[in-house]
Amino acid sequence: MTDTYHPEAFADAWLSAACASGAEKDRPALNRTVLIEQYDGHGARLVSTDGYVLFSAWVPSTEATFAMWAPPLLMEAPDRVAVAMDTDGRAASLFKFIRSTAAKEDGPDLGELTVSLGDPADHPDKPGQLAGMAVTYVSFELPNRERLQLPIFEGKYPDWRGLADGFIGETTDRISLGAENLKRIAKLMALRPSHQLRWTFGGTNTGAWVEVYSDEQQAHGVRVEGLAMPVHWDVELNQPMASTVAAAEETEADDEDGDGVVVSIDRGVPGYPDEEPF
Secondary structure, three states, X not given: OEEEEOHHHHHHHHHHHHOOOEOOOOOOOOEOEEEEEEEOOOEXXXXXXXXXXXXXXXXXXXXXXXXXXXXXXXXXXXXXXXXXXXXXXXXXXXXHHHHHHHOOOOOOOOOOEEEEEEOHHHOOOOOOOOOOOOOOEEEEEEOOOEEEEEEEOOOOOOOOHHHXXXXXXXXXXXXXXXXXXXXXXXXXXXXXXXXXXXXXXXXXXXXXXXXXEOOOOOHHHOEEEEEEOOEOEEOOOOEEOXXXXXXXXXXXXXXXXXXXXXXXXXXXXXXXXXXXXX
């Protein structure tokens, strides 16, 4: 199935969400991937995460009227879903080109961007299969200019809805965010220097909700928000706490001094849980 979008709006949404994508080859579900949730005739929600930071960008389709620009509730299931893999950066390059072209006063009219979440019935390499089966590829097409097809990740994507839908803001005395998380947030805001970032904290050791905000209506209804997980804080010592693991799972390399405390291997700093929240 296909939907059409304003090219600069979809490009903005894709690049915004992708700021949170991971780059670890041994975790293909998060390695430069973008989850696309398509709502036919309404729009698409694009999601990326590295396991610690998650960004979600909603972009209405060209069929959506102004009254339909608001994103669907998280409890509303999309019509189809695909995890697009952009490991070589081709989609990122395309959307950067679209943004730069749209920003030129005398730039050409790019028309509409067609986004297709294809099934086996119309896949050029797999003819003769029945429609309605699982999505097998994602394609983006600018008329008379570019057509890009990306492979999809066919495994399980992290269940991010529970954390996002269950988030509750509360007064927070302190919160500690790692440099990598802040770098991703800064990268997101560099895409829109005239906007602000709203923070809602959920507790010292709970994720912070972030929302890109502007006094003016965002172009074509694009809406960006997300979660950033903090370094876990030891309130008594007033410092990040070291991650702990069950004794049965420890090794001498993890726990050299035998005190049952290890430093997070994934992030190289104390305080991050050994299991990613997403």
